[in-house]
Amino acid sequence: xxxxxxxxxxxxxxxxxxxxxxxxxxxxxxxxxxxxxxxxxxxxxxxxxxxxxxxxx
Amino acid sequence: xxxxxxxxxxxxxxxxxxxxxxxxxxxxxxxxxxxxxxxxxxxxxxxxxxxxxxxxxxxxxxxxxxxxxxxxxxxxxxxxxxxxxxxxxxxxxxxxxxxxxxxxxxxxxxxxxxxxxxxxxxxxxxxxxxxxxxxxxxxxxxxxxxxxx
Numbered sequence: 391x392x393x394x395x396x397x398x399x400x401x402x403x404x405x406x407x408x409x410x411x412x413x414x415x416x417x418x419x420x421x422x423x424x425x426x427x428x429x430x431x432x433x434x435x436x437x438x439x440x441x442x443x444x445x446x447x
Numbered sequence: 448x449x450x451x452x453x454x455x456x457x458x459x460x461x462x463x464x465x466x467x468x469x470x471x472x473x474x475x476x477x478x479x480x481x482x483x484x485x486x487x488x489x490x491x492x493x494x495x496x497x498x499x500x501x502x503x504x505x506x507x508x509x510x511x512x513x514x515x516x517x518x519x520x521x522x523x524x525x526x527x528x529x530x531x532x533x534x535x536x537x538x539x540x541x542x543x544x545x546x547x548x549x550x551x552x553x554x555x556x557x558x559x560x561x562x563x564x565x566x567x568x569x570x571x572x573x574x575x576x577x578x579x580x581x582x583x584x585x586x587x588x589x590x591x592x593x594x595x596x
Binding site: 403406420428431434437440444446 | 486487489490491493494497498501506507510518520521524525526528529530532533536537540545548552555
């Protein structure tokens with residue numbers, strides 16, 4: 391169990407490193423596994439959609 | 448390198464590994480409280496700024512220029528939260544007696560908080576006291592945060 395947990399955590403840490411380098415996929419994966427999402431991020435996604443409606447996607 | 452010396456000396460001279468780990472945990476917990484508190488207060492302010500910027504902009508380029516500082520805060524918040532979560536995981540591993548890179552991960556929290564502080568100041572919003580406190584608590588952990596193993 392410990393080994394499995396450590397392997398999972400290492401994967402998370404690796405995602406973090408890639409996200410820091412600007413990899414959008416890693417960032418999206420991390421945001422999905424984070425238990426408490428950020429309200430600003432939720433608001434931002436909504437505003438992005440409204441921007442796309444006005445200016446095109 | 449010089450930034451991690453106080454931590455190294457602490458280990459060598461007084462064998463205070465556990466208390467240094469506790470200090471890292473305090474920093475990370477305080478940072479988490481600060482980030483979540485700030486997020487709750489900032490979200491409506493950010494939303495209003497985005498709406499105003501959209502209304503006042505004729506082109507996407509104009510819009511992007513207007514919202515750039517607000518988007519920096521949004522990105523910095525996400526980065527800070529991820530840094531905090533990964534540092535907390537690393538600290539938990541160390542507390543369970545396994546080796547982990549918790550010092551580097553705590554350094555990443557400090558780097559992310561510093562960027563967040565800068566971004567918050569740029570939009571003229573008040574910095575929550577917990578973030579200032581975490582920046583003070585975590586000073587000994589300021590150091591390299593990079594993917595070098």
